Every structure is written in C-alpha cells, then in structure tokens.
Amino acid sequence: MKNNTLEPIVPYDWDELEKRVAARMTAKRFAHCQRTSVEAVKLAEQYGGDIQRAKIGGLVHDYAKQIPDADFIQAIHDHHLPAALLDYGNAIWHGIVGIYFIEDELAIHDPAILQAVEEHTTGAPEMPLLAQIVYMADFIEPGRHFPGVDDARAVTAKSLQAGVLFQLSHELKYLVEKQEPIYPLTFTSYNAWVRRIGHPADN
Numbered sequence: 226m227k228n229n230t231l232e233p234i235v236p237y238d239w240d241e242l243e244k245r246v247a248a249r250m251t252a253k254r255f256a257h258c259q260r261t262s263v264e265a266v267k268l269a270e271q272y273g274g275d276i277q278r279a280k281i282g283g284l285v286h287d288y289a290k291q292i293p294d295a296d297f298i299q300a301i302h303d304h305h306l307p308a309a310l311l312d313y314g315n316a317i318w319h320g321i322v323g324i325y326f327i328e329d330e331l332a333i334h335d336p337a338i339l340q341a342v343e344e345h346t347t348g349a350p351e352m353p354l355l356a357q358i359v360y361m362a363d364f365i366e367p368g369r370h371f372p373g374v375d376d377a378r379a380v381t382a383k384s385l386q387a388g389v390l391f392q393l394s395h396e397l398k399y400l401v402e403k404q405e406p407i408y409p410l411t412f413t414s415y416n417a418w419v420r421r422i423g424h425p426a427d428n
C-alpha cells in the first residue's frame with residue numbers, strides 16, 4: 226500500500242506533486258518550497274493545524290513565482306480579477322493570481338490550501354490557521370537569512386499570531402525603505418492584526 230497518497234486533497238501522490246512543482250521553477254526555489262513545507266508541518270504540529278494541508282500548502286505556495294508576467298496578465302483578464310492588480314507585479318500576482326494556475330495545473334481545489342497560497346504575499350485581515358501557518362513558514366524557514374529573522378523565529382515560536390503581525394510590519398517597513406508600491410490589502414491586513422494583537426501591554 227502506498228503511504229504517500231494525498232487523496233482526497235490532491236488526486237495523486239506526494240512524489241508526483243513534488244515533480245510537478247519542481248518542473249515550474251529553479252532548483253533553488255524548489256528547495257525553498259520544500260523547506261517551507263517542512264516548516265509548515267512543524268508549525269501545524271505546534272499550533273494544532275492540519276498537517277497534511279500544511280505540508281501541501283507549504284510546497285505549492287510559490288508554485289506560480291516563475292510564471293511569466295504575460296501569463297499572469299492573461300489570467301487576470303480570463304478570471305475577471307480586479308484591474309487594479311495590473312498595477313502590481315509578480316510579487317503580488319504569484320499569490321493572489323497564482324491560485325488559478327494551481328487549480329488548473331495541479332488540480333488542487335482545496336479551499337483552505339488555496340486561501341493560504343492566496344494570502345501568503347499580503348496577509349489578510351482574517352487569516353484562518355492554515356493561512357497563518359503557511360505565511361509564517363515561508364518567512365522563517367531555515368534558508369531565510371534577512372536581518373531580524375531570528376527575532377521572527379523567536380516571536381513565532383511563542384505566538385503564531387504575533388508572528389503574523391511581525392511579518393506584516395517587517396514587510397511594510399521593507400517596502401517603504403525600498404520605495405516600492407504597496408498593495409492596499411497589505412495595509413488593511415496590518416491594521417486588522419495590529420488592532421487585534423498589537424501592544425498587548427496596553428490592553
């Protein structure tokens with residue numbers, strides 16, 4: 226009996242999923258996806274999340290990261306997504322628009338996994354547990370080396386929700402520092418999370 230089946234979440238097994246994901250990206254990015262999957266499983270174990278969905282969501286979160294811009298633009302039109310998305314680029318598209326490629330090419334239609342992928346670039350005001358797990362796994366997996374990553378790991382080890390707020394704050398600071406445009410949902414997400422769990426000592 227095969228023990229790596231992913232059914233009914235994915236209609237084929239783990240080896241096949243890895244093969245399909247690897248075929249769409251560089252070896253370096255695939256290694257990041259594998260580490261994110263392992264980290265997501267750890268967080269799911271710690272915080273009571275769905276292990277199988279964390280493992281799959283972590284692996285596929287960047288599935289669309291190397292899809293050409295022209296294909297994203299086509300998908301934005303085909304799926305009648307907000308035209309405002311066209312003002313942004315791959316950094317936003319590979320999550321929000323990437324889910325359509327995951328559905329079409331990987332035959333994954335699980336709403337919780339798709340939502341986790343969709344929200345991994347901007348966060349969201351209300352993120353379900355699985356979305357929080359994939360969002361944080363992507364940020365703190367062992368291959369990450371940005372300044373502050375150790376703080377991010379320490380905060381997330383104590384509270385997954387505090388980790389989410391940490392990452393949203395980090396992302397905004399980073400984008401402002403580089404004078405990059407910011408997708409409005411990132412602000413909306415930050416506001417919701419900072420109101421929910423910011424400054425716990427003041428509450």
Ligand SMILES: [Fe+2]
Pocket residue numbers: 286287290319345346
């Ligand atoms: Fe990503």
Ligand SMILES: [Fe+2]
Pocket residue numbers: 257261286287363
């Ligand atoms: Fe990633």
